[in-house]
Amino acid sequence: ECVSILNGFNCRCKEGYTLNEDKKTCTMIDYCSFGNDSCDCEHECVSVLNGFYCRCNEGYTLQEDRKTCQADNLCNVVEHGCEYQCVSTPGSYYCICPEGHLLQDDGKSCGSCRSSNIDLVLLIDGSKSVRPQNFELVKQFVNQVVDQLEVSGHGTRVGLVQYSSRVRTEFPLGMYKSKEEIKAAVMKVEYMEKGTMTGLALKHMVENSFSEAEGARALSRNVPRVGLVFTDGRSQDDITEWSKKAKEAGITMYAVGVGKAVEDELRQIASEPLDKHFFYTADFTAISQIAENLKLNVCAEESQGEIEVKNPCACESLVEFQQATMTTLNQLNQKHILYVFSQLQYSSLQQVMIYLFKNNAKCPTHTHTNTQNPHCEGKVKT
Numbered sequence: 001e002c003v004s005i006l007n008g009f010n011c012r013c014k015e016g017y018t019l020n021e022d023k024k025t026c027t028m029i030d031y032c033s034f035g036n037d038s039c040d041c042e043h044e045c046v047s048v049l050n051g052f053y054c055r056c057n058e059g060y061t062l063q064e065d066r067k068t069c070q071a072d073n074l075c076n077v078v079e080h081g082c083e084y085q086c087v088s089t090p091g092s093y094y095c096i097c098p099e100g101h102l103l104q105d106d107g108k109s110c111g112s113c114r115s116s117n118i119d120l121v122l123l124i125d126g127s128k129s130v131r132p133q134n135f136e137l138v139k140q141f142v143n144q145v146v147d148q149l150e151v152s153g154h155g156t157r158v159g160l161v162q163y164s165s166r167v168r169t170e171f172p173l174g175m176y177k178s179k180e181e182i183k184a185a186v187m188k189v190e191y192m193e194k195g196t197m198t199g200l201a202l203k204h205m206v207e208n209s210f211s212e213a214e215g216a217r218a219l220s221r222n223v224p225r226v227g228l229v230f231t232d233g234r235s236q237d238d239i240t241e242w243s244k245k246a247k248e249a250g251i252t253m254y255a256v257g258v259g260k261a262v263e264d265e266l267r268q269i270a271s272e273p274l275d276k277h278f279f280y281t282a283d284f285t286a287i288s289q290i291a292e293n294l295k296l297n298v299c300a301e302e303s304q305g306e307i308e309v310k311n312p313c314a315c316e317s318l319v320e321f322q323q324a325t326m327t328t329l330n331q332l333n334q335k336h337i338l339y340v341f342s343q344l345q346y347s348s349l350q351q352v353m354i355y356l357f358k359n360n361a362k363c364p365t366h367t368h369t370n371t372q373n374p375h376c377e378g379k380v381k382t
Contacts, residue, residue, distance in 0.1 A: 001013070001014065010023075011023055011024050011026075013026035014026070015050060016028060016029055016049045016050040017029060028047065028049060029047070029050075030047045031045075031047050031051060031052040032045035032046065032047045032052050033047075039052050039054065039067075040067050041054035041055070041067055042054070042056070042067060042068045042069045043055065043056045043057050043060065043069050044056070044057070053066070054066055054067050054069075056069035057069065059071060059072050059073065059076070059077075060072060070091060071088075072088075073088045074086075074088045074091075074092065074093045075087070075088045075093050076088075078093070080093055080095065080108075081095075081108045082095035082096075082108050083095070083097070083108055083109045083110045084096060084097050084098055084101075084110050085097075094107070095107060095108050097110035098110065105152070105154045105155065117150075117154075117155055117156060117223055117224075118156050118157075118223065118224045118225070118226050119156075119157050119159075119173055119210065119215075119216050119217060119223055119224070119225050119226065120149075120156060120157070120158050120159070120226045120227075120228070121158075121159040121160075121161060121173065121205055121209045121210065121225075121226070121227050121228075122142055122158070122159070122160050122161070122227075122228050122230070123161050123162075123163060123198075123201050123202070123205060123227065123228065123229045123230065124138050124142070124160070124161070124162050124163075124230050125138075125162075125163065125164075125196060125198075125230055125231040125232055125233070126162040126163060126164045126191055126192035126193065126194070127164045127192075127193070127194060127195055127196040127231075127232070127233055128164075128193045128194060128195075129196070129232055129233045129259070130191075130232050130233075132191055132193075134232070134258075135191045138230060139186050139187065139189060141230075142160065142186050143182075143183045143186050143187070146158060146179050146182050146183055146186070147179060147183075149179070151176075151177070151178060151179045151182060152177055152178070153177045157173040157174065157215055157216070157217075158173065158176070158182055159171060159172050159173040159175075159209050159214065159215070160182075160185070160186065160189070161201060161204060161205060161209060162189060162192055163192075163196075163197055163198065163200065163201035163204075164192040164193065164194035164195050164196065164197065165192075165194040165195035165196075165197055165236075166192075166194075166197065166200070167197070167200050167201050167204040168192065169204075169208070169209070169214075170185065170186075170189050171185050172209065172214035172215050173209070173210075173214055173215035173216050174214060174215015174216075175215065195236050196231065196233045196234065196235055196236050197235065197236055197237050198229065198231055198235035198237070198239050198265070198269075199235055199237040199238050199239040199240075199241070199242055200237055201229070202229070202239060202242035202243060202245075202246055202269070203241075203242045203245075205227055205242075205246065205251075206242055206245050206246050206249055206251070209227075210225050210227075210249070210251065219250065224252060225249075225250055225251045225252065226251070226252050226254070227246060227251045227252070227253050227254070228253075228254040228255075228256065229253070229254070229255050229256065229266075229269050230256045230258075231255075231256075231257055231258075231266075232257070232258045232259045233259070233262075234262045234265065235262075235265055239265055239268055239269060240268060243268045243269045246269075247271055252271050252277070253269055253270055253271045253277060254270060254271070254277050254278075254279075255267070255269040255270040255277065255278050255279070256279045256280075257279070257280040257281070258280075258281055263278075263280055266278050266279075266280060
């Protein structure tokens with residue numbers, strides 16, 4: 001545009017243009033040339049008439065702020081660390097593993113199993129017949145099992161339910177993420193000291209304890225669900241329906257009976273095979289036999305003469321739980337036996353040893369008596 005002035009004229013550019021040095025021609029203003037502070041584009045600034053816009057490099061998408069860029073496939077531009085494969089999602093990514101392997105707790109590496117990964121709910125009998133001193137033993141048992149598990153939000157989760165005439169969730173699966181928290185909560189559990197409604201407790205476990213609302217992992221994640229019922233007496237209600245429903249729900253059930261517990265009821269509760277899931281002892285001092293029997297192999301099933309591994313990851317986790325339980329029961333039993341022996345006179349000790357020989361298939365090699373155990377081959381050495 002030419003603009004007349006006194007004794008001459010000037011050239012003037014349209015809005016968005018600047019006059020060149022020749023004072024005649026115009027060039028569009030390059031807003032991007034003013035520096036990064038002016039446009040603040042993450043990748044590229046593009047000048048247009050009266051302004052600019054930001055443009056992203058190939059493989060990136062401009063975000064809502066119209067300045068920053070995000071990779072269409074983050075796996076291509078970040079150090080994801082995935083052992084097998086990285087999968088991009090809008091604004092994020094995750095790692096996956098090949099079929100037959102599980103993603104580990106670090107979210108990157110793959111393994112045949114995720115170690116110590118079960119949802120465990122313990123149903124403990126708080127009826128009057130247990131008595132306070134034995135209820136404290138049960139609490140010790142729970143805590144020593146917890147000590148040997150890999151407790152975490154991604155590993156093993158533990159829930160505790162006490163039952164008597166009613167059922168009380170002491171803490172659900174999702175409440176605590178560490179051994180210390182669980183053990184502290186167990187020690188605060190108060191003895192209910194009433195009836196024995198085992199059927200009601202099983203119903204509560206199936207309907208509530210293994211729900212996602214209480215912290216159980218979704219069934220699609222294939223985390224083994226384990227229920228362990230510890231009781232010392234006959235149930236005052238029917239257990240048939242909910243024992244069956246527990247197994248139908250995919251819960252591996254263990255039944256431990258002490259004292260006056262009814263074996264037929266315990267067998268209904270326990271999963272098959274019974275010899276691996278059902279345990280009974282006359283009193284709390286004979287738990288060592290249960291501990292020995294808890295050395296289970298739940299991984300293999302006989303199928304047409306061959307061993308078929310159904311779910312190796314579930315097996316590994318269950319075996320770890322069983323081994324931890326076995327160790328705990330042994331420790332509790334040893335402490336109790338030592339205490340009892342310390343209170344006995346020599347003559348009483350002889351009688352106890354004779355009783356143990358008659359009720360234990362394992363034969364000692366040295367005793368204080370010459371008594372022969374009828375269950376053993378050969379004579380007992382003195």
